Amino acid sequence: MKLQFFGGARTVTGSQHILTVEGKRILLECGLFQGRREETYRRNLNFDFDPESIDLLLLSHAHIDHCGNIPNLVKRGFRGRILATSATVDLCQIMLRDSAFLHQKDVEFVNKIRKRKDEPPIEPLYTIEDAEKAMQHFVAVEYGKTYTLFPRVRATFRDAGHILGSAGILLEMRKDGKPYRLGFTGDLGRKDVPILKDPNYLRDLDAVIMESTYGNRDHRLSDDVEEELATLVRKVVKDGGKIIIPAFAVGRTQLIVYLLHKLFDQNRIPDLPIFVDSPMAVNATEVFRRNPDCFDRATHRIFVRNNMDPFGFGRLRYVRSVDESKKLNGVSYPHIIISASGMAEGGRILHHLRNNIGNPKNLILLVGYAAEHTLARRLTEGRKLVKIFGEEHPLRARVIQMDDFSAHADRKGLLRFIDIQSREKLGHVFLVHGEEEQALPLKKSIQDLGFQSVHFPDRGQVYNL
Ligand SMILES: [Zn+2]
Structure with a gap:
């Protein structure tokens, strides 16, 4: 053996x-x-x-x-x-x-x-x-x-x-x-x-x-993490910025959506649009919906029994087409974009990062592990310039890493x-x-x-x- x-x-x-x-x-x-x-x-x-x-x-x-x-x-x-x-x-x-x-x-x-x-x-x-x-x-x-x-x-x-x-x-x-x-x-x-x-x-x-x-x-307790997320969202809304979240399309995206849904329902974050911009995340969310047997008891109690969808609520938009994705760049009021890939190594997130990285009002929120030599890791390293699509961009947006969602x-x-x-x-x-x-x-x-x-x-x- x-x-x-x-x-x-x-x-x-x-x-x-x-x-x-x-x-x-x-x-x-x-x-x-x-x-x-x-x-x-x-x-x-x-x-x-x-x-x-x-x-x-x-x-x-x-x-x-x-x-x-x-x-x-x-x-x-x-x-x-x-x-x-x-x-x-x-x-x-x-x-x-x-x-x-x-x-x-x-x-x-x-x-x-x-x-x-x-x-x-x-x-x-x-x-x-x-x-x-x-x-x-x-x-x-x-x-x-x-x-x-x-x-x-x-x-x-x-x-x-x-x-x-x-x-x-x-x-x-x-x-x-x-x-x-x-x-x-x-x-x-x-x-x-x-x-x-x-x-x-x-x-x-x-x-x-x-x-x-x-x-x-050691990850922090979930109540503290939820409160930190709520505080970050409130600040960006006050500043009139945007929040860009690179996230694995499977798992992390659904978790963030679930938490934002909960914070919004509890009036802990203001009313702002949330875009999940990843065709794969949209499809993966379907797989989640089809497998409620895999959910834990609390999710059943809160959502499934009340016939509510934990991954869909009024302020949430799932973005499928490239055209819709490009239009997000023209949205000037505060909003949240969640997009793959998680380590920002490919996918639509790269466009959103490139378009928003230069504005100090914006927040780039990293919610997963950032491996060595990936763009996500470079964003956390406090560099002044970051290369995206082969071009250097000044990094002026705030970058926060919250591994606690892991x-x-x-x-x-x-x-x-x-x-x-x-x-x-x-x-x-x-x-x-x-x-x-x-x-x-x-x-x-x-x-x-x-x-x-x-x-x-x-x-x-x-x-x-
Ligand atoms: Zn894994």
Whole structure:
């Protein structure tokens, strides 16, 4: 039994881990790497392993850093099935098509520059057709049901409470004739956040592959966060500015809409229009509406039972067409624009940032993790000039980062998960999906709890279990 880590190793993007067991190779996640443009393209184009050699893909959830390179995997010879919960399959349908569209657009832009330099054009990482072909490999699974993957290898998906459809995956195998339980957390969610159910932790594990995004940070309590959001909104309205929120189309957008809805209903923010400008977010919101079973009890009590829609209210407009999106630039009264992508690496958010970054009355509100070398991270670094679409723009708008909206467990949440495991039984903890300054302190905290064998694998590193 062997584990090897390729992506999401010492970084938060591009998750790809391979488990070799009973002569089969199981890929956990096939995420898209995000970072500097050129490195990104090269790293995503070529896999560190042969896609044809993979027998099966298990997918924890539909965020692009976990599923975004699946179409390329299929294009390069992967023939197996892809197991994911049915909400994840629905969301991937939207995410992967959208991702393909963005790759095609991006390559058009890059090729224009290459042409000027007399360089040959490059191909998009994958196309919409490739994304559609990849969807044929998906097989939907149910939470809590145990599936036999291969003789002596079984998998069970449990709700991770991170985004709609998200799962932690339990793999039950045999080692030296005895049962061996390997857990994969995917992205671990938080307790008591709006909309989603609390995470259903994997237990009694012999080894775990665990995310570490916020391994060294504690999120603030939600009441404080709501009040800060309300204060920020009130100030911008008073100044006559705009609020631009880059947000993951899946999960974060719906959470922000839900919170704004609540603040507005409680008269804590003034009456102002809110635009969700992302066709993908619009479609993803449909998937949320179709899956009320995944909602937690409070959401049921407040919205579903009263026949209200938690994602739609009077002041909210969903923007679908490019024309409508462009018209937002002409709106001069205070308003909020929520648009993808979350790390501001592509999508319509780039236009809104370019158009609004120069006005000190405006607020750019970052509500998720900003990975190294992404535009979102550059915005937080206090630079005077920021490059968007290849041109420098003076950064005069206020930039606030509120990680507290994160769908990830914080340090305490990650440690709570580890603390319920058996000190005698849990032989290995592999920390993935985290940058050094988060994962290394977490490693120490886990060791302090009494678990000695904690690893923070490098890209390509192999472990024999
Ligand atoms: Zn995620």
